[in-house]
Amino acid sequence: MISETSTPAAAATQSSILSHLGQRSIVFVGLMGAGKTAIGRKVANTLGIPFTDSDHEIESVSRMTVPELFERYGESEFRALEQRVIGRILEAGPQVLSTGGGAYMNAQTRQTIAERGVSVWLKAELDLLMERVAKKQNRPLLKNPDPRGTLAKLMDERYPVYALADLTVPTRDERKEIIAGEVIEAIARHLDGNPKQAPAETIG
Ligand SMILES: Nc1ncnc2c1ncn2[C@@H]1O[C@H](COP(=O)(O)OP(=O)(O)OP(=O)(O)O)[C@@H](O)[C@H]1O
Ligand SMILES: O=C(O)C1=C[C@@H](O)[C@@H](O)[C@H](O)C1
């Protein structure tokens, strides 16, 4: 289903994405605050496909919040649950899946995403991430005296891994609609250049 507000050119881009995508999902990866959830939701709405957020799904199946899960079971149990939940979510497609910031660091999750999705790294500068994450206290890894230092360290550790994503889209202090539009253009260009994807072959 194409969004009612789209121009003919936008509608053509959207239907081209959907036909190239087949049963695969668009999967957002990147650091906390990059906008995976906010932009992922807009991209899904624009393309007329379902939206899922792995943090929200984990909270729904466990009936606990992410901070509660970290506190009660620790990060490694959270990661194991995250891997299972993402594996299950990606059995269905097409859809947009926004992952939690650490999900793509898991090798098994990366492989599942590579098999069943087109991955998009939403890449942001440290100042922008800090500005955004400062507004909410729902990120257990940043509940310490030096959240900026923690984010900078996570950038060093994770950016080489996020760079393995199929495409990288820089984000900035600009309206969500604009960033979502740029993501859609980047996905369309990527899929046009990589048209061969038979979902039946890639989804086991
Ligand atoms: N382009 C944008 N313009 C304005 N606000 C934005 C934009 N993108 C994201 N935000 C806001 O920044 C905050 C963080 O965004 P979001 O929750 O989508 O990040 P995330 O990448 O999903 O983070 P996490 O990994 O912690 O889930 C939210 O309040 C969101 O509304
Ligand atoms: O970057 C991370 O490791 C995290 C990001 C959030 O989305 C949550 O998944 C959790 O707070 C961990």
Ligand SMILES: [Mg+2]
């Ligand atoms: Mg999110």
